[in-house]
Amino acid sequence: MRKIGAAVAAALAVATAACAPEPARQPAPVADAAAATTTAAATTTTPPTAVPGPGGTTVPVFQPPYPYGTAQAAVPAAADGLLPVVRRIETDQPYVFITIDDGAVRHPAALELMRSANVRPSLFLNTKHVEDGGPDYFKAMRDQAGARVHAHTATHPNLQGKSYEFQRREICGNADYLEGVLGPRATLFRPPFGNYDATTRRAAADCGFRALVMWTAAVNDGVVQFQAGGKLNRGDIVLMHFRQTFVEDFVAFLQRCKQDGLIPVPLEDHLSPSRP
Numbered sequence: 355m356r357k358i359g360a361a362v363a364a365a366l367a368v369a370t371a372a373c374a375p376e377p378a379r380q381p382a383p384v385a386d387a388a389a390a391t392t393t394a395a396a397t398t399t400t401p402p403t404a405v406p407g408p409g410g411t412t413v414p415v416f417q418p419p420y421p422y423g424t425a426q427a428a429v430p431a432a433a434d435g436l437l438p439v440v441r442r443i444e445t446d447q448p449y450v451f452i453t454i455d456d457g458a459v460r461h462p463a464a465l466e467l468m469r470s471a472n473v474r475p476s477l478f479l480n481t482k483h484v485e486d487g488g489p490d491y492f493k494a495m496r497d498q499a500g501a502r503v504h505a506h507t508a509t510h511p512n513l514q515g516k517s518y519e520f521q522r523r524e525i526c527g528n529a530d531y532l533e534g535v536l537g538p539r540a541t542l543f544r545p546p547f548g549n550y551d552a553t554t555r556r557a558a559a560d561c562g563f564r565a566l567v568m569w570t571a572a573v574n575d576g577v578v579q580f581q582a583g584g585k586l587n588r589g590d591i592v593l594m595h596f597r598q599t600f601v602e603d604f605v606a607f608l609q610r611c612k613q614d615g616l617i618p619v620p621l622e623d624h625l626s627p628s629r630p
């Protein structure tokens with residue numbers, strides 16, 4: 355009887371701990387104390403769904419739905435020496451993909467945001483922007499946030515209509531440079547402005563890429579813009595940029611994912627060279 359009474363008292367103490375100014379007078383039996391400790395430990399190890407972010411923001415947090423770095427789907431095969439063009443990922447899972455382009459502005463909060471949200475973006479970088487200020491900013495994202503680095507040309511020209519030699523120099527040159535400073539070698543290529551032609555696909559295939567990656571949604575000035583419909587859909591590839599508005603853009607993307615019941619997962623796992 356007494357033990358039950360103490361357990362009830364202990365439970366009441368836990369339930370009212372948040373507003374009770376003093377702990378319950380009656381000490382809990384040892385066994386109950388151990389149980390309470392276990393409960394407390396379990397509570398503190400439950401992953402948060404959101405954490406405080408820079409500038410008073412709240413950053414949504416995502417748990418990996420599978421072990422990242424494992425192949426989930428194979429990249430489409432190349433045909434006639436032309437690199438396959440990927441606009442979205444075919445998946446029956448609630449997955450979306452975040453890609454960040456250029457590298458022109460180095461917002462100091464970007465790495466911490468990626469880490470707190472537990473999101474691994476794909477970075478499509480230009481040689482000129484990595485050279486300005488060096489590779490360390492992006493290296494930290496690769497090493498500490500699991501970001502992967504991909505190619506976006508050396509100088510960000512419009513490739514459409516340009517010669518094979520010009521395009522190959524821009525694309526392969528960028529891949530070679532990135533491999534040297536931010537390896538491993540990029541496997542994905544995105545053309546500047548989303549502009550490409552058959553020559554682009556041939557040159558990029560010859561440079562050893564797996565896919566030319568476009569997008570189906572974009573984030574600008576803290577607003578997620580959809581190509582069709584009013585929400586993100588599974589398989590969407592989202593485009594944003596390294597800009598002054600990085601925090602607003604990234605948080606808007608994360609919030610949109612929560613709102614639409616989607617999880618951002620690594621694009622590379624779904625464009626794997628091998629079948630899962």
Ligand SMILES: [Zn+2]
Nearest residue numbers: 455456546547
């Ligand atoms: Zn770009």
